[in-house]
Amino acid sequence: xxxxxxxxxxxxxxxxxxxxxxxxxxxxxxxxxxxxxxxxxxxxxxxxxxxxxxxxxxxxxxxxxxxxxxxxxxxxxxxxxxxxxxxxxxxxxxxxxxxxxxxxxxxxxxxxxxxxxxxxxxxxxxxxxxxxxxxxxxxxxxxxxxxxxxxxxxxxxxxxxxxxxxxxxxxxxxxxxxxxxxxxxxxxxxxxxxxxxxxxxxxxxxxxxxxxxxxxxxxxxxxxxxxxxxxxxxxxxxxxxxxxxxxxxxxxxxxxxxxxxxxxxxxxxxxxxxxxxxxxxxxxxxxxxxxxxxxxxxxxxxxxxxxxxxxxxxxxxxxxxxxxxxxxxxxxxxxxxxxxxxxxxxxxxxxxxxxxxxxxxxxxxxxxxxxxxxxxxxxxxxxxxxxxxxxxxxxxxxxxxxxxxxxxxxxxxxxxxxxxxxxxxxxxx
Numbered sequence: 001x002x003x004x005x006x007x008x009x010x011x012x013x014x015x016x017x018x019x020x021x022x023x024x025x026x027x028x029x030x031x032x033x034x035x036x037x038x039x040x041x042x043x044x045x046x047x048x049x050x051x052x053x054x055x056x057x058x059x060x061x062x063x064x065x066x067x068x069x070x071x072x073x074x075x076x077x078x079x080x081x082x083x084x085x086x087x088x089x090x091x092x093x094x095x096x097x098x099x100x101x102x103x104x105x106x107x108x109x110x111x112x113x114x115x116x117x118x119x120x121x122x123x124x125x126x127x128x129x130x131x132x133x134x135x136x137x138x139x140x141x142x143x144x145x146x147x148x149x150x151x152x153x154x155x156x157x158x159x160x161x162x163x164x165x166x167x168x169x170x171x172x173x174x175x176x177x178x179x180x181x182x183x184x185x186x187x188x189x190x191x192x193x194x195x196x197x198x199x200x201x202x203x204x205x206x207x208x209x210x211x212x213x214x215x216x217x218x219x220x221x222x223x224x225x226x227x228x229x230x231x232x233x234x235x236x237x238x239x240x241x242x243x244x245x246x247x248x249x250x251x252x253x254x255x256x257x258x259x260x261x262x263x264x265x266x267x268x269x270x271x272x273x274x275x276x277x278x279x280x281x282x283x284x285x286x287x288x289x290x291x292x293x294x295x296x297x298x299x300x301x302x303x304x305x306x307x308x309x310x311x312x313x314x315x316x317x318x319x320x321x322x323x324x325x326x327x328x329x330x331x332x333x334x335x336x337x338x339x340x341x342x343x344x345x346x347x348x349x350x351x352x353x354x355x356x357x358x359x360x361x362x363x364x365x366x367x368x369x370x371x372x373x374x375x376x377x378x379x380x381x382x383x384x385x386x387x388x389x390x391x392x393x394x395x396x397x398x399x400x401x402x403x404x405x406x407x408x409x410x411x412x413x414x415x416x417x418x419x420x421x422x423x424x425x426x427x428x429x
Contacts, residue, residue: 026143027417034409035406037135037140043112047168048165050076055076065143066146067081068083076162077183082156088427091157093156093420094175094371095135099132101119105401130404134196135160144417159178159183175370178370178371196381197412198383198397200385201391204355205351207358208381209360211335212335213335214379216300217291218291218329220290224240225320226286240284255267264296264361266299272287273288293364294332295363329365333369339376342423349422382412384406
């Protein structure tokens with residue numbers, strides 16, 4: 001019996017090895033197409049909830065692979081369903097597809113020349129966060145898995161999501177709307193995996209963290225109401241500009257002196273301030289808009305409550321009034337600890353154990369967290385910085401000079417394929 005068992009294990013091991021070689025060959029073969037797709041999406045980017053051309057290309061390609069396709073999910077989202085040849089769990093893979101209102105400065109042949117209007121301002125449009133690579137990598141994953149579907153022990157759900165950067169004002173969108181419109185249902189998804197390219201991490205490297213990896217993000221808006229007067233007689237005014245400056249300082253005091261930052265990171269940033277129309281008129285009102293980032297929900301609750309009290313109190317102390325609204329925003333991107341531990345070997349298999357790096361939490365935010373509120377999920381970063389560039393010299397995301405080494409995309413394809421196959425093998429009935 002023991003000898004038979006050993007022979008059986010050897011046979012299974014041989015079959016797995018053969019499958020791995022086949023998968024690796026498919027990934028090698030798909031790389032040129034992934035690069036070609038990425039360049040096309042990069043040259044023709046589209047803003048959030050406006051990804052019409054992008055979603056059409058995705059849908060047509062998935063259909064050509066024999067994948068069942070749903071379009072128009074959350075406006076321009078695409079969901080593909082690939083049923084494996086054997087029973088097993090449903091694994092979702094997510095890629096975001098929208099670009100940003102940024103005018104590109106990178107001198108590449110596929111440089112974006114697209115322009116649009118954002119918040120009433122004419123601007124260039126650019127994949128300045130790498131979502132073009134996410135689409136291309138996921139299309140590559142779809143082709144690889146479709147070619148071995150008879151061996152897949154379960155179902156793959158490809159979620160190509162619009163508006164990760166946020167829906168236009170007055171519109172719904174993004175992962176929240178994808179969930180509301182059933183992207184995780186029919187068939188019901190068991191787990192979800194997501195990744196993000198990173199311009200400041202070496203190619204051939206993956207970064208991960210169990211539990212909270214990215215912060216919750218909230219948008220806040222403050223309106224300070226004062227009294228208008230001539231600029232030459234400020235004593236006749238209740239100056240909302242000066243009062244707004246005091247409020248900004250007060251908000252920063254909450255972070256620097258009242259928040260236990262050794263417990264978890266937190267940020268309050270005023271990113272926009274508007275008030276006044278002329279140099280010699282003190283205006284009646286000033287508007288401030290900003291963001292709150294937290295990695296702990298109790299801390300978030302305390303920050304919100306303190307911000308409201310502090311803003312109103314400072315305004316009232318100068319004879320003004322202030323209204324503040326804080327949106328619910330995006331939850332913490334939370335990697336299920338058990339699932340992260342289980343899938344860590346799959347990531348390590350993609351690039352080698354020494355190139356999978358445990359990191360601390362980041363105060364950036366990701367609406368992938370809406371999926372993780374519903375089901376267990378793992379989100380990780382894929383390096384795409386050229387090895388000859390220092391991290392501090394690599395242009396960051398959301399900037400006109402954002403740049404990635406396209407050879408890094410192969411890592412993303414390999415990681416997602418590994419996660420899918422390994423999870424199915426671990427959980428098939």
